Amino acid sequence: MSTQTTPGTEPAADSGSTVAEVAGRGESLPGKVLRILLTQRIALLVLLLATVLITMTQLSANNYLSAPYSTSYLAATLINAVPLVMLGLAELLVITSGRGGIDLSVGAIVSLTGMVFGFAYGEWGWSLPAALVLAVVFGGLCGAVNGALIAYLGFPALITTLATYYGFSSLALVVNDQRPINSQPIQDLYSTASAVSLPFLPDAFPRIPLGVFTFLIPTALVVWLVLARTTYGRRLYAIGTNDVAAEWTGINVARTRFTAYVAAGAISGLVAVVTVAQFASARPDSGVAGNGMALPAITIAVLGGVAITGGIGRVAGVVLATLLIVWLNAGILLAVPGNAGSQLQLFALGVVLIFAALLNGFSNRRYGGTS
Amino acid sequence: MSSSILTPAGRPDGEPAAVAPQDGGRQRLLPSPVTGQEMVLIVVIALLWLALSLATPAFFTSGSIVPLLVGMTPIALIGVGMTIVIITGGIDVSVGSIVMVCSVIVAQTMVGSGLPLPLAVLLAVAIGGVLGLVNGVLIAYGRVHAIIITFGTLNLFRFIGLQVFGSSTVEGIPRTLNFFGRGEAGRTLGIPHSFVIMLVIAALAWWYLRHTAGGRHFYAIGGDSQAARLAGISVRTRVLMAYVVTGLLAGLASCFVLAQGTSSLAANVGSGLELAVIAAVVIGGTSIIGGRGSVLGTVLGALLVQTVATGVTQLGWRSQLSDLFVGLFILIAVGADLIRQRTRRAS
Numbered sequence: 001m002s003t004q005t006t007p008g009t010e011p012a013a014d015s016g017s018t019v020a021e022v023a024g025r026g027e028s029l030p031g032k033v034l035r036i037l038l039t040q041r042i043a044l045l046v047l048l049l050a051t052v053l054i055t056m057t058q059l060s061a062n063n064y065l066s067a068p069y070s071t072s073y074l075a076a077t078l079i080n081a082v083p084l085v086m087l088g089l090a091e092l093l094v095i096t097s098g099r100g101g102i103d104l105s106v107g108a109i110v111s112l113t114g115m116v117f118g119f120a121y122g123e124w125g126w127s128l129p130a131a132l133v134l135a136v137v138f139g140g141l142c143g144a145v146n147g148a149l150i151a152y153l154g155f156p157a158l159i160t161t162l163a164t165y166y167g168f169s170s171l172a173l174v175v176n177d178q179r180p181i182n183s184q185p186i187q188d189l190y191s192t193a194s195a196v197s198l199p200f201l202p203d204a205f206p207r208i209p210l211g212v213f214t215f216l217i218p219t220a221l222v223v224w225l226v227l228a229r230t231t232y233g234r235r236l237y238a239i240g241t242n243d244v245a246a247e248w249t250g251i252n253v254a255r256t257r258f259t260a261y262v263a264a265g266a267i268s269g270l271v272a273v274v275t276v277a278q279f280a281s282a283r284p285d286s287g288v289a290g291n292g293m294a295l296p297a298i299t300i301a302v303l304g305g306v307a308i309t310g311g312i313g314r315v316a317g318v319v320l321a322t323l324l325i326v327w328l329n330a331g332i333l334l335a336v337p338g339n340a341g342s343q344l345q346l347f348a349l350g351v352v353l354i355f356a357a358l359l360n361g362f363s364n365r366r367y368g369g370t371s
Numbered sequence: 372m373s374s375s376i377l378t379p380a381g382r383p384d385g386e387p388a389a390v391a392p393q394d395g396g397r398q399r400l401l402p403s404p405v406t407g408q409e410m411v412l413i414v415v416i417a418l419l420w421l422a423l424s425l426a427t428p429a430f431f432t433s434g435s436i437v438p439l440l441v442g443m444t445p446i447a448l449i450g451v452g453m454t455i456v457i458i459t460g461g462i463d464v465s466v467g468s469i470v471m472v473c474s475v476i477v478a479q480t481m482v483g484s485g486l487p488l489p490l491a492v493l494l495a496v497a498i499g500g501v502l503g504l505v506n507g508v509l510i511a512y513g514r515v516h517a518i519i520i521t522f523g524t525l526n527l528f529r530f531i532g533l534q535v536f537g538s539s540t541v542e543g544i545p546r547t548l549n550f551f552g553r554g555e556a557g558r559t560l561g562i563p564h565s566f567v568i569m570l571v572i573a574a575l576a577w578w579y580l581r582h583t584a585g586g587r588h589f590y591a592i593g594g595d596s597q598a599a600r601l602a603g604i605s606v607r608t609r610v611l612m613a614y615v616v617t618g619l620l621a622g623l624a625s626c627f628v629l630a631q632g633t634s635s636l637a638a639n640v641g642s643g644l645e646l647a648v649i650a651a652v653v654i655g656g657t658s659i660i661g662g663r664g665s666v667l668g669t670v671l672g673a674l675l676v677q678t679v680a681t682g683v684t685q686l687g688w689r690s691q692l693s694d695l696f697v698g699l700f701i702l703i704a705v706g707a708d709l710i711r712q713r714t715r716r717a718s
Contacts, residue, residue, distance in 0.1 A: 309516070357516075
């Protein structure tokens with residue numbers, strides 16, 4: 001816990017730069033660049049992202065890829081970033097709340113809430129806004145189960161969310177007898193996943209999936225505002241850094257942590273709507289099929305510089321990490337088409353994650369670490 | 372340990388006994404062989420078995436008990452390793468991927484060259500050990516939280532496994548491993564071999580963790596790794612060992628998984644296994660914070676999980692409901708553990 005001398009993200013960046021000014025005297029330029037890259041996760045992510053984009057564009061220009069790595073292709077792949085960023089932000093909130101905070105159940109909440117949304121919108125004939133609100137509230141309730149157990153009763157987060165993962169995913173399968181809901185209204189919802197061309201911009205500008213504007217950007221904006229501009233955000237960083245000290249400064253630690261899990265559940269509820277729209281069907285296993293949604297979300301959060309020990313993490317890091325992974329994956333699919341490509345994506349994800357984590361450990365030891 | 376800011380560092384079960392000497396002045400340093408949680412588990416399992424055999428006459432027949440015992444062996448076996456890992460304060464979420472890599476390589480080698488049984492087991496255990504070593508080196512020497520490293524290796528190992536699979540299932544696996552299966556070849560006097568092997572390994576691990584200095588070191592590391600290091604324990608070597616043992620056992624478990632399967636092996640083998648194993652360990656009373664836990668509890672936890680799965684199917688309920696019960700059991704187990712901690716602290 002020697003790394004957490006600063007209470008949060010914004011201060012971390014601030015003190016990072018003051019440390020830089022102090023240490024910057026008598027330091028050579030390459031050394032300074034290296035230190036910034038190693039200690040500022042955002043800088044490293046930008047560099048990696050630029051490397052991926054430049055390399056892929058070069059490969060594309062030399063016809064090594066099966067299709068051009070163009071801006072319209074990149075824009076189209078952003079549809080994959082929508083659930084990833086949102087769940088990454090959910091993990092950001094709970095991991096930052098500290099004390100081993102983590103949420104393995106987000107994928108299961110997506111499955112279960114997707115089914116509830118499917119019933120409301122596809123079977124009971126609710127209007128879209130009403131069903132959307134229901135999804136968010138229901139997701140929040142699932143998160144409240146986690147939050148109550150973890151924050152008020154002191155259950156370890158990893159185990160609690162493992163248990164609710166089992167519970168929610170089991171209920172999602174049972175509730176409609178393992179059958180998906182794909183009635184007409186649900187299938188019509190597919191249009192939210194389609195691409196739109198922006199007004200006021202020339203036609204040459206790439207068409208970006210609508211989900212980016214309706215779900216991703218609002219969520220990221222709200223989470224950023226809450227974390228960086230409200231007292232709740234300050235409290236969350238405080239309890240994540242040292243919850244005993246936070247308690248003594250008069251912060252209601254349990255309620256602050258509880259709220260983080262509720263928010264993570266509510267975001268998962270939104271992701272459920274996105275997923276239903278994307279597949280034009282409410283599938284009972286949408287959030288837990290394969291490796292599920294929780295593992296990639298946690299991976300993205302950690303890659304984005306969220307400290308697993310709590311108290312450190314930024315929205316920009318999560319967004320950049322998602323863009324890095326999504327656009328790297330998109331490039332891999334073009335370079336190595338088909339099954340081999342999707343396998344190589346697993347490899348890339350694993351290597352990037354371990355590399356980032358080891359680098360983090362190294363830079364913390366070398367520079368005293370502001371992450 | 373960052374995850375335990377408020378709770379005092381986990382301590383071995385026997386601490387209170389050591390503080391209050393009662394056996395004629397001779398201090399008991401060890402907990403009683405069967406702790407509270409394990410007693411509760413035994414009672415719960417006994418009640419479940421009783422209820423199930425009353426509800427469905429088919430339950431207490433060898434046709435139902437043998438698959439139950441064989442079915443729990445992979446989870447219990449990996450659970451032994453996972454218990455050690457969690458006692459040190461770590462976690463390993465890559466075991467499902469290790470099982471996948473081992474089983475696909477062994478299956479393909481058996482199809483290709485008719486590998487005999489001992490060599491197949493040796494191959495699986497060796498591969499598992501190597502993958503465990505990768506985890507162990509990265510965690511012990513990289514000084515990164517175990518969950519991050521094993522999330523990474525989960526993807527890496529899965530990649531290796533899929534490469535070996537080569538985008539198709541393995542077909543026509545010979546029945547070399549029937550010795551571990553649930554069929555007639557897998558039993559002596561009606562007792563399945565895989566279950567006996569699992570029991571022997573679990574018993575060895577139980578004795579090692581309880582009665583040797585080396586075993587107690589794992590508890591010390593989980594309690595407070597700084598203090599353990601200052602006390603002269605080679606923390607890195609011990610942590611490395613925990614992950615290698617888990618890898619070795621996952622390798623052996625992959626043989627059991629193959630033996631229980633059909634003659635074809637699909638790429639989804641082992642997925643989700645890590646969560647089932649962690650569930651069994653936690654239901655068995657091992658503290659996720661580290662420093663407390665026992666192998667006996669893990670074996671009982673695995674037995675409980677498998678009993679619930681069997682029971683739900685035999686009662687004709689939807690099989691997916693068993694996961695709901697597993698979730699509930701985890702919460703009850705953790706809740707019971709918390710209550711015990713609080714009463715202990717209060718006394």
